Amino acid sequence: MRRFSAFAIAREAMRNHEGWGRTWAKRSPAKRYDVIIVGAGGHGLATAYYLGRNFGITNVGILEKGWLGGGNTGRNTTIIRSNYLQDPSAAIYEKSRGLYETLSQELNYNVMFSPRGVIMLAQTHHEVRGYKRTAHANALQGVATEWIGPERVKELCSIMNIDGPRYPVLGGLWQARGGTARHDAVAWGYARACTDMGMDIIQRCEVTGIDRDGERVTGVQTTQGPIGCDKLGIVVAGHSGVLAKMAGFRLPLESVALQALVSEPVKPCMDVVVMANTVHGYMSQSDKGEMVIGGGTDGYNNYTQRGSFHHIEETLRALVETFPMISRLKMLRQWGGIVDVTGDRSPILSRTPVEGIFVNCGWGTGGFKAIPGSGFGMAELMAKGYSPLTAAFGLERFREGRFIDESVAAGVAH
Amino acid sequence: MLLLTCPNCGLAVEETELAPGGEAHLKRFGPDSTAEQFEEYMFLRDNAKGVHFERWRHAYGCGKWFLAARNTATLEVYGTYPARTTEPPQHIRDEIARRTGA
Numbered sequence: 001m002r003r004f005s006a007f008a009i010a011r012e013a014m015r016n017h018e019g020w021g022r023t024w025a026k027r028s029p030a031k032r033y034d035v036i037i038v039g040a041g042g043h044g045l046a047t048a049y050y051l052g053r054n055f056g057i058t059n060v061g062i063l064e065k066g067w068l069g070g071g072n073t074g075r076n077t078t079i080i081r082s083n084y085l086q087d088p089s090a091a092i093y094e095k096s097r098g099l100y101e102t103l104s105q106e107l108n109y110n111v112m113f114s115p116r117g118v119i120m121l122a123q124t125h126h127e128v129r130g131y132k133r134t135a136h137a138n139a140l141q142g143v144a145t146e147w148i149g150p151e152r153v154k155e156l157c158s159i160m161n162i163d164g165p166r167y168p169v170l171g172g173l174w175q176a177r178g179g180t181a182r183h184d185a186v187a188w189g190y191a192r193a194c195t196d197m198g199m200d201i202i203q204r205c206e207v208t209g210i211d212r213d214g215e216r217v218t219g220v221q222t223t224q225g226p227i228g229c230d231k232l233g234i235v236v237a238g239h240s241g242v243l244a245k246m247a248g249f250r251l252p253l254e255s256v257a258l259q260a261l262v263s264e265p266v267k268p269c270m271d272v273v274v275m276a277n278t279v280h281g282y283m284s285q286s287d288k289g290e291m292v293i294g295g296g297t298d299g300y301n302n303y304t305q306r307g308s309f310h311h312i313e314e315t316l317r318a319l320v321e322t323f324p325m326i327s328r329l330k331m332l333r334q335w336g337g338i339v340d341v342t343g344d345r346s347p348i349l350s351r352t353p354v355e356g357i358f359v360n361c362g363w364g365t366g367g368f369k370a371i372p373g374s375g376f377g378m379a380e381l382m383a384k385g386y387s388p389l390t391a392a393f394g395l396e397r398f399r400e401g402r403f404i405d406e407s408v409a410a411g412v413a414h
Numbered sequence: 415m416l417l418l419t420c421p422n423c424g425l426a427v428e429e430t431e432l433a434p435g436g437e438a439h440l441k442r443f444g445p446d447s448t449a450e451q452f453e454e455y456m457f458l459r460d461n462a463k464g465v466h467f468e469r470w471r472h473a474y475g476c477g478k479w480f481l482a483a484r485n486t487a488t489l490e491v492y493g494t495y496p497a498r499t500t501e502p503p504q505h506i507r508d509e510i511a512r513r514t515g516a
Contacts, residue, residue: 241461252457254436255486299434300416301486303463308415310430343457399453 001196003108024068024191027200032228033061035382036220037235038207038243040064041073042183043360043367044235045190045201046375047382052197054376055383060199061229063222065206069187072237075305075337076368077260077282077294079273081118081178083145085134086404088392089346090141095389096373100181103372109189111181112287118178118273119153121322123167127278131173145175156272164321167279180273180284186371210247210357217247217356232357233382238303238338240361249353251361252398253340257307258297258365261334263326265289279318283326291326293319297339297365307336339364343398345407349378349390358382359395421494423476435469437461438481439501463487465510467502470494483510 002008002021012019035051037044040062051057064070080100082093099106100113122128131147138145150162153172162169191201202224209221210232219228234243238255265288275282280296295315298307312334320327341364342348348362360378363370377389392404416429437459443451460466466486471479481499483492483506492513493506502510 239463241459242463245460250458250460252453252459254459254461255463300468300484301437301461301466302489303486304489306489308429310415340461398457399449 001192004110023188024195024201027202029061029063029202029205029222029224029227030200032219033200034059034229035231035233036060036227036229037062037233038220039071039234039236040068040187040191040201040203041071041235041237042069042187042190042371043237043363043374043378044233045187045194046371047233047235047360047378048194048199048375049190049197050375050379051383052194052199054379057383058197058199060194061227062194062199062201063205063207063220063227064201064203065223067203068191068201069184072337072339072367073183073187073371075260075335076183077284077292078180078183078368079118079178079275079282079284080113080181080369081175081273082143082369083118083120083134083138083173083175083178084406085137086346086406087141088404089406090138090143092373092377092389092393093370094141094143094373095376096370097177099372099376101177103181103186103189107189107193109185109192111185111189113179113181115177115179116271116273116284117156117174117176118275119148119156119172119174121153121169121274121276121278122171122173123169123276123278125170128170131171134173143175144177145173148172148174157270157274159269159323159325160274161322161324167276167318167321169322178273183368186368190375207243207246210243212248212354215353215355217354230356231382233360233378234357235360235378237361237363237367238340240340240359244352244359247352247354247357251348251359251395252342253348253362254301255303255338255340256297256300257302257305257336258294258339259307259312259334259336260292260294261312261331262286262290262292263329263331266291266329269325276318276322279315279322281315281319283319283323290332291329297341303338305336305338339367341365343407344403344405346404347374347393348395349374349381349387349393350395351381351385352395416489416491418470418482418491419494420472420475420478421480421496422472422478425472425475427472427475431472431474433471433473435471435479438467438469465492465514469497485514
């Protein structure tokens with residue numbers, strides 16, 4: 001792998017930029033791999049990367065039915081934060097946020113991590129109490145957040161109207177080291193590092209069946225032929241239920257559409273990320289100047305990557321009150337992704353009833369922020385059979401009633 | 415926008431008038447059931463890509479529950495039927511067979 005550096009730019013400038021290699025290699029599948037990861041999105045690629053980096057497992061095939069990073073990795077609103085209430089959540093999301101801090105240096109690929117700060121607005125008295133509680137919990141967990149009053153919110157984000165009649169801003173939970181990153185670059189950077197370790201990334205290779213020998217996985221059937229493996233990692237977000245069905249078990253997930261949209265580009269006006277969970281809306285400004293807006297999920301199962309228009313209308317209607325200036329903006333693009341939502345709104349990183357198959361799913365509406373931490377923990381789980389980071393996120397928690405309930409108390413927009 | 419006909423009051427209504435209720439025909443188990451059976455009922459879902467039977471409530475209308483057969487991969491609606499059934503009625507199954515060719 002050619003390292004990116006100032007020297008490399010100077011060298012390539014001298015020879016018409018003909019020496020840059022491909023970011024990742026196009027490969028056709030081998031007969032078998034030690035580990036197959038299904039899904040070349042952020043979580044799948046990060047899992048493969050940390051398998052190689054931390055455990056020396058590099059005979060890895062990463063299968064992708066579409067194109068690399070073309071699912072939810074390319075469809076999210078790129079927010080990174082770790083201000084969760086429950087200890088297991090704070091641990092994995094804070095690990096992830098910490099890895100993001102140095103990810104560009106580690107991968108030698110600019111993921112444009114921008115710790116610009118995230119405010120979660122409290123717009124009801126219930127939220128004020130909830131976020132104060134989260135700030136205290138975060139202090140105990142070693143996650144740097146603080147409760148701030150409405151004046152400080154206004155200072156951090158001057159385009160906000162804090163006196164709205166219906167949704168006044170009563171304060172917020174502020175995480176100064178939260179922010180955003182370039183979502184495509186995260187996938188591309190991991191893919192480049194995986195290729196560099198000799199792993200095969202195989203695009204347009206859809207898994208159509210899972211082979212078992214009794215209770216053990218032996219390989220997968222794909223549109224590019226059968227491939228054998230010792231261990232199989234299913235990291236496919238919205239389609240997790242489809243893959244689980246092939247393997248012969250069910251998951252506590254429902255797949256629903258989540259939509260996002262961007263406005264026309266405008267001059268810089270907002271240098272923090274703002275989330276407003278009461279009204280299910282969140283907004284930040286991209287480096288291109290577009291206002292990036294996300295909303296709530298649809299209520300019904302859906303695999304089409306299209307959502308209901310009234311959700312966009314509801315999100316914008318609420319945000320216009322809090323950010324009056326966006327009433328004049330034209331919205332340029334709108335899209336949807338299929339997110340897999342669990343009952344307790346926490347992810348699943350787990351062994352499965354089939355020996356050798358592991359699942360990493362259920363990130364629901366907030367998976368992007370977790371990519372490095374999720375891959376880090378999942379790799380340890382797949383390599384050693386146990387990871388302290390993922391131990392609480394096992395499938396058995398539903399049967400045993402040990403939920404990591406982020407659905408009501410903590411900072412989750414859903 | 416999703417349009418469904420409420421079989422209770424006969425109105426064809428928009429999604430905004432309805433409240434979604436998740437997968438239909440879930441089997442409940444009694445007081446002596448095991449943790450596995452409860453997990454099955456409470457959490458595990460087929461989450462089908464394709465034909466999906468689901469519960470809806472006509473929340474801003476007659477207020478009653480009903481069931482719908484819908485395709486999650488194409489967003490086609492095959493029909494709606496009353497909630498007092500333990501499995502999809504014959505005319506819904508016929509309609510699904512006719513339109514999916516299965």
